[in-house]
Amino acid sequence: MMRKLLLGLLIISANSILASHTVGGQLTYEHDHDTFYTLKLYVVHDSKSPVPANPSVPVCITNPCAPVSSFQVTLDSVSVAGTPYSNGGVYLPGADLCVSDSSAVRYYIYYYENTVDLGPYCANITMEWEAECCRTHVDNLASISGTNNLITARLNNTLGPNSLPEYSIIELMRPICRNRVTYYDAFINEPDGDSLYFYKSPVYTGQCGIGQPMDFNAGYSVSDPVLSYDGYHLNNSTGVIDFSPIASEKRSSVGIVIEEYRFHPITRQPVLIGSFITDFVHHIVDYCSNEAEHWGFDKDTLVISCGDSIIPITFTKPVVHTTIDPTDFRLIGPNSVAVPVIDVSTTSSKVYSDRAYLKLFNPLLDSGVFALTIKTGMDGNSLTNVCGSDISDSILYIHINGRCNIGLQESTTLHDFKLYPNPASGLLTLSGIQKGSEIAIMDLRGSVLASYRHDFEKSTPHVLHIDKLQEGIYIVKVTGPYGQSSLQKLVKSSSLIQ
Structure with a gap:
């Protein structure tokens, strides 16, 4: 007891x-x-x-x-x-x-x-x-x-x-x-x-x-x-x-x-x-x-590589996802040309997070500093953080790591070469290629991703399957049997129907 x-x-x-x-x-x-x-x-x-x-x-x-x-x-x-x-x-x-x-x-x-x-x-x-x-x-x-x-x-x-x-x-x-x-x-x-x-x-x-x-x-x-x-x-x-x-x-x-x-x-x-x-x-x-009222981009220097088409950004306060829209962002290159932002995504399953990923229409191809700006104001049409405050800090500078070199300055000595359609999604046709020519598809850094040999007469087009290429910009180089060559830009887009 x-x-x-x-x-x-x-x-x-x-x-x-x-x-x-x-x-x-x-x-x-x-x-x-x-x-x-x-x-x-x-x-x-x-x-x-x-x-x-x-x-x-x-x-x-x-x-x-x-x-x-x-x-x-x-x-x-x-x-x-x-x-x-x-x-x-x-x-x-x-x-x-x-x-x-x-x-x-x-x-x-x-x-x-x-x-x-x-x-x-x-x-x-x-x-x-x-x-x-x-x-x-x-x-x-x-x-x-x-x-x-x-x-x-x-x-x-x-x-x-x-x-x-x-x-x-x-x-x-x-x-x-x-x-x-x-x-x-x-x-x-x-x-x-x-x-x-x-x-x-x-x-x-x-x-x-x-x-x-x-x-x-x-x-x-x-x-x-x-x-x-x-x-x-x-x-x-x-x-x-x-x-x-x-x-x-x-x-x-x-x-x-x-x-x-x-x-x-x-x-x-x-x-x-x-x-x-x-x-x-x-x-x-x-x-x-x-700190909750006056917030915006994390000011740590953001460095990305030439040819990147995804830009990761972080914020000083978590952002409510439903307030993020591609039209909120404007990216201006060192040549004063705008690079369209076509999509914004996050990896968080929550309704707010401090990180977002901007998808660009074209990869970044210019060396130097890009300026990313964003809408501000209290009109309900700008980013809002988890505290209910609209974004106030409106600019972030992005630095390109190294120099961009896509190799398009090479002299062209093969004049009959054409490729179509461009942009392309599944099939790419090359015409005007001499028998014995070498075909190479390269990324913007000059790395060869795929190579082919044209063993047909010049009158026969060469058809390539490019389904496995990621969306983006590529360089197609054709080198003739006697050393003459030509470079053309290829845009791969998955949204096209072929």
């Missing part, structure tokens, strides 16, 4: 250490082996009411298929990368992406994990973490005094093991600016190839097994937990959030549930195999930081 009492006191003490001003949390799991899973818990606090780091925390497990259906496991504190906080944990990474530290409440985060046995396979295993007290002040919840955070995850492993997807609470906690279109793209990956469904949820308070949703103040709801101009939008398939906050110096608690579905091998019907709730706070301040 005394042992059980001491255990209960230890559990209460552990929860009390994490009691003051809890902002939110997230509990997920990853399959280890058999019925063992690694539980992962993030707990977020604000720095207005510091609490010391705790070496471990309890998590409640309910498995209706186990001999003892309810039991507790312990998760141990694990260090994470970031700026250390004086009482343990780390300051929230990336919190100053859009706002300055002086204008927003600073948050810090603890992380706990452990690999535990969840008991027999079952269709409804529940994992819960509760903070005994107390939620920090937020504006959208009613009667928060004395309430806590209750964080839940669920598992159905009757169709096999499962690992929950990664949905970053660190990204969701990033403070934002008033009157700006805001995007959050917190999804990282889904390890099992299952289908996901995201939806808005109340945040919960209570004890393990006895949770209840928190009530909202007037003007707020599950659908619209933040005051915004056109509503609070959550993409149910991707988990991307966007809205335009109205009020400043507001903090609103939000719940997002992520459900994971897998097709049953026999019925082929979707079965819910896992879920978890992310409980977090949107903190809205009056103004973006100077």
